[in-house]
Amino acid sequence: MKTIRIDPITRLEGHGKIEIFLADDGGVQDCHFQIPELRGFERFVVGRPVEELPRIMTRICGVCPASHHMASAKAVDGCFGGEVAPLAHKLRDMYYHAHYIHSHIAHFYALAAPDFVLGPDADPAIRNILGVIAKVGLEIGGQVIQARAMAQKIQQLLGGRFTHLVWCLPGGVSKGLKKIELEKIKPMVMELSKFADFSLKLFRDIVLGNPQYVDLILNGPYTLDVHSMGLVDENNASNFYDGQVRVVDFEGKEICKYQPHEYADFVAEHVESWSYLKFPYLKKRGWKGFTEGIDSSLYCATPLARLNVSDRMATPRAQAAFEEMFQTVGGKPCRALLANHWARLVEMVHNVEMLERYCADPEITGDQFRVIPKKITGEGVGIVEAMRGTLTHHYTCDKNGICTSANLIVGTTNNNAPIQMVTKKVAQALIKPGKDPDQGILNMIEMAFRAFDPCYSCATHSLPGQMPLEVLAYKNGALHWQLRRGI
Amino acid sequence: MKRILLLGMGNPILCDDAIGIRLAGYFKDRLQQFADLDIIDDCSLGGFNLLDILKGYSRLIVIDSIRSGGAEPGLWHYFTADRLRETMNLNCVHDANFATALELGRRLGMHLPADRDIHIFAVEILDNRTFSERMSDSLENRFQPLAEEIFTHVSRLLKTHHQ
Numbered sequence: 080m081k082t083i084r085i086d087p088i089t090r091l092e093g094h095g096k097i098e099i100f101l102a103d104d105g106g107v108q109d110c111h112f113q114i115p116e117l118r119g120f121e122r123f124v125v126g127r128p129v130e131e132l133p134r135i136m137t138r139i140c141g142v143c144p145a146s147h148h149m150a151s152a153k154a155v156d157g158c159f160g161g162e163v164a165p166l167a168h169k170l171r172d173m174y175y176h177a178h179y180i181h182s183h184i185a186h187f188y189a190l191a192a193p194d195f196v197l198g199p200d201a202d203p204a205i206r207n208i209l210g211v212i213a214k215v216g217l218e219i220g221g222q223v224i225q226a227r228a229m230a231q232k233i234q235q236l237l238g239g240r241f242t243h244l245v246w247c248l249p250g251g252v253s254k255g256l257k258k259i260e261l262e263k264i265k266p267m268v269m270e271l272s273k274f275a276d277f278s279l280k281l282f283r284d285i286v287l288g289n290p291q292y293v294d295l296i297l298n299g300p301y302t303l304d305v306h307s308m309g310l311v312d313e314n315n316a317s318n319f320y321d322g323q324v325r326v327v328d329f330e331g332k333e334i335c336k337y338q339p340h341e342y343a344d345f346v347a348e349h350v351e352s353w354s355y356l357k358f359p360y361l362k363k364r365g366w367k368g369f370t371e372g373i374d375s376s377l378y379c380a381t382p383l384a385r386l387n388v389s390d391r392m393a394t395p396r397a398q399a400a401f402e403e404m405f406q407t408v409g410g411k412p413c414r415a416l417l418a419n420h421w422a423r424l425v426e427m428v429h430n431v432e433m434l435e436r437y438c439a440d441p442e443i444t445g446d447q448f449r450v451i452p453k454k455i456t457g458e459g460v461g462i463v464e465a466m467r468g469t470l471t472h473h474y475t476c477d478k479n480g481i482c483t484s485a486n487l488i489v490g491t492t493n494n495n496a497p498i499q500m501v502t503k504k505v506a507q508a509l510i511k512p513g514k515d516p517d518q519g520i521l522n523m524i525e526m527a528f529r530a531f532d533p534c535y536s537c538a539t540h541s542l543p544g545q546m547p548l549e550v551l552a553y554k555n556g557a558l559h560w561q562l563r564r565g566i
Numbered sequence: 567m568k569r570i571l572l573l574g575m576g577n578p579i580l581c582d583d584a585i586g587i588r589l590a591g592y593f594k595d596r597l598q599q600f601a602d603l604d605i606i607d608d609c610s611l612g613g614f615n616l617l618d619i620l621k622g623y624s625r626l627i628v629i630d631s632i633r634s635g636g637a638e639p640g641l642w643h644y645f646t647a648d649r650l651r652e653t654m655n656l657n658c659v660h661d662a663n664f665a666t667a668l669e670l671g672r673r674l675g676m677h678l679p680a681d682r683d684i685h686i687f688a689v690e691i692l693d694n695r696t697f698s699e700r701m702s703d704s705l706e707n708r709f710q711p712l713a714e715e716i717f718t719h720v721s722r723l724l725k726t727h728h729q
Contacts, residue, residue: 119695119696119697120697122697123579123697123698135579138577138578138579138580138610185613185614189613189614207666208666208670209666209669209670209673212670212673217673217674220670220673220674221674221675224614224617224670224671224674227614228618231615231618241615242610242611242615243610
């Protein structure tokens with residue numbers, strides 16, 4: 080047997096390694112996506128005042144700190160009886176939409192666009208955002224940076240900081256939105272609205288306008304017959320901050336729908352000896368291995384999954400973009416994982432529409448943004464949609480409010496099994512007997528999991544780091560060939 | 567606007583990854599004499615986010631951690647961005663690494679420090695995978711002399727700038 084090792088992976092949060100096991104005839108026999116890092120955050124927080132956890136949790140990772148802050152805040156709300164000022168929910172949701180915009184811009188333009196603007200087999204030296212800007216022009220590059228900065232600024236005006244928030248408190252938030260701050264936000268939202276439309280148009284022109292890319296998305300090996308998970312509101316419309324978790328199978332039938340506090344009845348985690356990261360699955364179906372099919376217990380929790388579980392979008396322009404997307408990809412649900420990049424842009428339209436809605440809300444600058452908790456009830460579960468998937472925080476505390484346990488199921492962890500499976504599928508499709516893979520093929524393997532925008536810095540609770548790429552191929556225990564990138 | 571920025575990079579609760587933050591915090595009061603200096607002693611940002619912070623400055627001093635493999639914890643390196651090696655925190659994996667972000671900013675016409683004016687102090691560390699408010703013993707024990715050594719060099723850099 081020959082082993083190909085892609086270690087570490089580029090343009091991915093955290094440090095990952097892919098090992099591809101080749102049979103003697105050169106075909107792919109198996110594939111492991113490994114995260115060689117350690118956990119420990121849940122233990123770190125035990126013994127601390129539970130109201131401090133939203134502030135500590137943002138330090139898990141600099142990539143989606145607001146997601147952890149929000150999920151943590153909601154779990155802490157629960158520990159203190161669950162009453163939250165209605166205005167605080169609005170402000171938190173408003174902040175979160177701005178956070179989504181910032182994150183989706185970064186992923187789409189810096190991580191996904193190089194594969195489509197420059198091509199999957201472009202020279203790795205130029206397959207990055209500098210290459211993208213060189214091709215599409217400096218003006219667009221300037222718009223990307225400016226839009227990203229505006230999304231950050233909106234967060235700062237709302238929560239005091241654009242990262243590592245200390246804003247949410249049990250029962251609400253520590254500051255409201257002043258009218259003068261709102262007036263600063265409004266023109267930025269108008270610009271972001273134009274930018275979201277522009278990004279969708281860019282996707283249509285560059286990706287949908289290229290029949291090869293459309294074929295790759297719809298007919299390539301980047302599909303999986305597993306189910307979808309995401310938060311929805313009472314109308315089954317997509318929601319990122321609040322609601323119930325809905326799971327829909329890949330034929331569109333609802334499997335289950337649960338309240339955050341019921342999560343342990345519906346989701347369980349499987350352990351494999353070769354991975355530090357667990358493999359969540361639908362508990363009532365039981366662990367059935369890394370298998371596709373209508374009876375599978377595996378699911379994706381991604382932007383595309385969120386749209387798959389939603390009957391509709393809560394805002395009109397996003398609804399139009401949602402309909403266009405599913406019409407183009409052949410219906411809903413969609414199993415083509417590369418459509419995640421499109422789904423992010425549909426979500427971005429929704430994000431700006433929600434910001435517009437909040438800007439027009441006469442109550443948004445009110446001063447009733449916190450209810451002071453009067454009791455400690457001892458347990459809370461907070462679920463939000465992190466950009467990378469459904470994020471669950473579950474805490475318990477004693478009668479003095481000291482944390483006694485914490486459990487986190489983070490976005491990327493939900494997708495661990497599907498990432499393993501699609502990586503193997505793509506490797507099997509592209510690595511053929513008798514032909515060693517080149518950089519283009521390796522990048523196309525990376526594209527499989529890049530669609531998930533995985534972030535292992537919190538999945539394993541370890542440090543992120545973009546690293547060079549090294550591929551080692553072994554045959555019968557000896558180094559057969561190697562490829563290096565950025566070393 | 568002041569012209570020089572000093573950043574302490576890292577994660578304050580990730581064991582040795584806090585070294586940049588600890589050092590910058592230690593220097594903060596002692597560097598008050600330099601009127602042209604801004605200090606952000608707890609900077610846990612990377613990539614494009616750093617551009618927002620650096621915009622407008624002519625000179626940058628970064629204090630960060632590094633794991634070059636097998637080196638003694640507390641050993642430190644000094645280099646400028648024209649010889650940039652990736653430290654643990656100057657990487658940002660969600661968008662672009664520091665060098666790429668800088669290059670992008672320059673192409674877009676932002677006023678950013680030139681590579682030769684970006685001074686990086688990178689301290690070798692042992693453990694950046696364990697959540698802890700305390701650094702490893704080897705680094706804690708070495709902190710005081712290490713801080714004085716780097717402070718001497720940082721002060722010299724700042725005085726040079728003012729001449």
